[in-house]
Amino acid sequence: MKETMALIEKLVQIPSPSGNTSEVIQFVENMLREWGVETKRNRKGGLLATLPGEEADNQRMLTAHVDTLGAIVKDIKPSGRLVLDKIGGYTFNSIEGEYCTIETAKGKTYTGTILMHQTSVHVYKDAGEAKRNQDNIEVRIDEKVNSADDVRALGINVGDFVSFDPRVQVLPSGFIKSRHLDDKASVALLLQLIKRIVDEKKPLPYTTTFLISNNEEIGYGGNSNIPPETVEYLAVDMGAIGDGQSTDEYTVSICVKDSSGPYHYGLRKHLVALAEENNVKYQLDIYPYYGSDASAAIRAGHDIVHGLIGPGIDASHAYERTHEESLKHTAELLYHYVFSKLQEV
Structure with a gap:
């Protein structure tokens, strides 16, 4: 898990x-x-x-997404502060107080802080009660700017991307906490899986394509470029933790259903059987306000068997956390899955 943790740490620090x-x-x-x-x-x-397999007529596809939540500059205020438009589904209160980086269209970067306009309790009586929304949240740029013209002179303009500081920490207790574990933790797991397959030189039973998708947070990352021979499509994405959820930070989460409906029953049962046969700790769960690359592929009309598994991630779409045990069990289930038999052949 040390290599996996180190890789996650590298990935989350790339905007x-x-x-x-x-x-x-x-x-x-x-x-x-x-x-x-x-x-x-x-x-x-x-x-x-x-990666080629012993059989190419029937294939598998696995995906994880490398794109993250973020924002785009919507407007420049007369004060020189920036108005943000969200990329992905998060709440404004989850980014309040966060450091960020603004990247101009010419590739220059500036740092800033995401704050409420009414932050100072010495000035604003409603600092605590004011709504955390697009009207009140703004970016304070770390440059000497006092007007919209000053900001434009830096090269910052409407449409520039804003990324959030991940603040990643790998802890002796086995936890890793950071923004963007959704879904860079899963990307790291797929990369480590590929490396393990290559190093072991163990032939896969079926040709398997790995997709590192880049538009999942906005709904269509993995809905195309699926080889026509693909029978099974497995998305590897975070398991959601909260009240009423079974998912935790110490097991692999196998999704039964999300906002798109149930995942394929036969594939789900196959994943459970593999976990039980190989002493992989797992939880079955439903994610009520969730969609994946696999569900996007189904909505796009692909005739595939679809599934979803992943490490349990606490505080999703905010400052997230998981444990190496969850990563380990997810990695083991993935390994046994790619060497197992297809369910529909």
Whole structure:
């Protein structure tokens, strides 16, 4: 797990809000090529790597997404503060007080802090009660700016991407806490799985394509470039933790249903059987306000068997946390899955 933790730490520190993911895709591509794995990019900028198997007529696809939550500059206030428009589904209160980076269209970066306009309790009587929304949340740029013209002179303009500081920490207790564990923890797990397959030189039973998607947070990352021979499509994404949930930070979460409806019953039972046969600790769960690359593929009309598993992530779409035990059990289930028999063949 040390290698996996270190890889997650690297990944979360590469800014990649949906729509601006080329740097992290290049990082992943370079890593795969170092291992001798051929890759190609789709037109949306996602990355595909295919490992040959003993059978090519029926195939598998696994995906994890490298894009994250973020924001775009919507407006520049007369004061020189920035108005944000959200990328992905999070609440404004979850980013209040966060450090951020603004990237201009020419590639220059500036730092800032995301704050309520009414932050100072010495000035604003309603500092605690004011709504955390687009009207009140703003970015204070770490430059000497006092007007919209001052900001534009820096090269900052409407449409520039804003990424959030991950604040990643790997702790002696086995926890890793950071923004963007959704879904860079799963990307790291897929990369480690690929490396394990390559190092062991153990033939896969079926040709398997790995998609590192880059638009999942906005709904369509993994809905295309699915080989027509694909029978099973497994999304690897975070398990949601909260009241009424079974998912925890110490097991792999196997999703039964999300907002798109139930996942394939046969594949779900197969995953459970693999977990039980191989002493992998798991939880079955429903994620009520959730969608995945697998559900996007189903909505796009692909005739596939779809499933969803992943490590349990606390405080999703905020300052997230998981434990190495959850990562370990997810990694083991993935390994046994890719060497198992297809359910529909």
